[in-house]
Amino acid sequence: MDRRPSSPSTGEALLFLTDEQLRQGIEAMFFAYRGFTADPDRILGDMAYGRAHHRAIHFIGRAPGTTVNNLLNILGVTKQSLNRVLRTLIADGLVESKVGRQDKRERHLNLTEAGRTLEQTLSDAQRARMRSAFRDAGPEAVAGFRTVLEAMMDGEMRSSYSRLKDSAS
Numbered sequence: 001m002d003r004r005p006s007s008p009s010t011g012e013a014l015l016f017l018t019d020e021q022l023r024q025g026i027e028a029m030f031f032a033y034r035g036f037t038a039d040p041d042r043i044l045g046d047m048a049y050g051r052a053h054h055r056a057i058h059f060i061g062r063a064p065g066t067t068v069n070n071l072l073n074i075l076g077v078t079k080q081s082l083n084r085v086l087r088t089l090i091a092d093g094l095v096e097s098k099v100g101r102q103d104k105r106e107r108h109l110n111l112t113e114a115g116r117t118l119e120q121t122l123s124d125a126q127r128a129r130m131r132s133a134f135r136d137a138g139p140e141a142v143a144g145f146r147t148v149l150e151a152m153m154d155g156e157m158r159s160s161y162s163r164l165k166d167s168a169s
Helices: 017-046 051-062 068-075 079-091 115-135 138-150 155-168
Strands: 094-101 107-111
Touching: 017 051, 017 115, 051 068, 051 079, 051 094, 051 107, 051 115, 051 155, 068 079, 068 107, 079 094, 094 155, 107 115, 115 138
Parallel strands: none
Antiparallel strands: 094 107
């Protein structure tokens, strides 16, 4: 019986990955994430923004009118951290904050025209990279990739992701 580890692309029984294969998967995720964020990082670096700004812009753009509390939930950051990012984005004219109509304690967030333009530029770069990778990998790999990503989310994250996905439908 052959016990040599085979490469994941050979269709081995993926339930029985070795520690080395798992380590390789973890490292692949690190490097893929660096690639995925490289283009937006370059664009944002010229503006003295970072990934926290990118994430806020992305999710405000995905859910216009979202509340600060909802954004806190999605991003999983502290209020202090998010407020620092939002203050900058608001001051720079990329995000607007409006007091809630029903609950005056709520602040609803929307991208301004400049914010939508920046979000489009950032997303275009990431979509191009994803489109190319998905095209190269093929439809079965894409479905498997999504399944793996969703399986890695804890229950609360998966619920937030599902709500966001469902709101786009």
